[in-house]
Amino acid sequence: MQDFNDNPHRRFNILTGEWILVSPHRTKRPWQGKNEEPAKFSQVSYDENCYLCPGNTRASGDVNPEYTAPFSFTNDFAALLQDVPEEQFDDGLLKAESESGICKVVCFSPNHALTLPIMKVEEIAQVIALWQEEFIGLGKRSDINYVQIFENKGAVMGCSNPHPHGQIWAQRSIPEEIIKKTQQQEHYWKDHKKSLLGAYLEQELELKERILVENEHFVALVPYWAIWPYETMIIPRRKVETIDQLTDEEVRDFADIIKILTIKYDNIFKTSFPYSAGIHQAPTDGLNHEEWHMHMSFYPPLLRSSTVKKFMVGYELFANPQRDITAEQAALTIRSQSNEHYTNSI
């Protein structure tokens, strides 16, 4: 195994069925490229120009209520729309079909200055409870077969507003990533009558080297096949197919592990750590999905510092995902961070 970790090698992602390229020695190269603005925490708890703050008017003209707990609404500029006529076009080479869906915005807190790592565990648990509620409402619709819950955090990840918020895009068709993960989990389930991710988790808990944080109901780790420099995954110990199946106790532990993981993230480069995070779970297509083991993944772009990110460009787009440090190096760095947020000691 040692050779793999020192030399270029490929690792297999059991959830997608795809290989990734690992080039451990690559960070030795000097960086003369682009520097990002380091992300800063907002200093005001209310911003009159923020379209997500309570009481403010949005671009659509709608006025936000004076909300005091997590609050969701339909995206004013949704990528997916309801009531799109169902149509197909197929001449073999040009092939298209209409798509319908619903896009929501989920404000995590009325407080403009907060982020998940500096919110209280109870407040994060309220966010998860709203995710559950939205999932149930959207998922039960006959025209919604998959519900994608995600957060883009930080300007470098395309986030256009620092107010703590995430999004939900729910749609008729099943997205590509979910098709791959369903297939892989289905194969394993058929062969072994147990959860692929559960079996993987067992093995990681024995090996320990990629484990970051544990509590009674959840484990956070760097997956063996991570692509993004500090990519991580939060996995429920119990095979839960969809977020609504989490018990109140599990929700609290989920909130707790999100808080600790994102604190560690912020501590690595002493910045408000940018990422895209998302929850992968079973489709809501009415079929049996006992193969599914839900999980939440974080894809953070920073590589070397608060200003130098990993670019997923030429080779990565045209050929194959590629990373510059090993999953084990990343795990060591994340794990060794304090569970106290760095701003507490400033």
Added chain:
Amino acid sequence: MQDFNDNPHRRFNILTGEWILVSPHRTKRPWQGKNEEPAKFSQVSYDENCYLCPGNTRASGDVNPEYTAPFSFTNDFAALLQDVPEEQFDDGLLKAESESGICKVVCFSPNHALTLPIMKVEEIAQVIALWQEEFIGLGKRSDINYVQIFENKGAVMGCSNPHPHGQIWAQRSIPEEIIKKTQQQEHYWKDHKKSLLGAYLEQELELKERILVENEHFVALVPYWAIWPYETMIIPRRKVETIDQLTDEEVRDFADIIKILTIKYDNIFKTSFPYSAGIHQAPTDGLNHEEWHMHMSFYPPLLRSSTVKKFMVGYELFANPQRDITAEQAALTIRSQSNEHYTNSI
């Protein structure tokens, strides 16, 4: 068909077998997010601090020759290395294998201030000739089964040096993107005994609405299933499997169409248009690849202006590629640009 173009819909990529989501109305949303530095042309033809300029010393200590034509060398900080011992590790859930390969840097010109659109057609033809030479040298090695030629242009695409250059990563295994494209082309070849891309090209030439530029041997178009806002593809009319099969006449036409397409790109937002470009071609694994039809694709990130790009983040990473304008809108914009570079009239 009109409905597809106005409403959210999905289109199928015949080359990868994957769907993409199109949300045509989405650019109506106001943008309050990140602004990039607009890319500028370098004003000096020689920069003493550039590690790619002729005669300069690189980080490795090697000194560049006083080259006067396109010049290639082995990357000093290569992601792929030769002579990596062949090893495999597989316990079912953790699965890895060693990887070996060669990474090269290809300087397009000794002149630090040039870019492909402002180089002469003959100069671009020399770059293509060097790509051919490198492809032949690398591809004939028994430890190289795929040769990826690409360019990252612009700081926003992770390019760390404005000196006009591209890269070649050649490796033992076949990258994921190439596996998909090989499979799709193979299926079509078996069923129809003709090139998938050739059949597609014929159809596009009849429809005309996504065609951008044509010459005797090449066509540039926006593929029906484009993901990036101004994504394009250059396709040889003849089914050529690999770049070395291009005749001198074809090389010249290839150079010509690259020049015109990249001039049009620069003209859209009056900037040195960033992109990742890459050539997809048959593996060099010694097998028969008559199904393959080589092509060059451009993935440019800019969406709204020289400073506002499309972010491929949350939904795109976790669920499905998504675009905000249709391929036809993009084609119209690109096609209507002048074939004269905007700086000529300044």
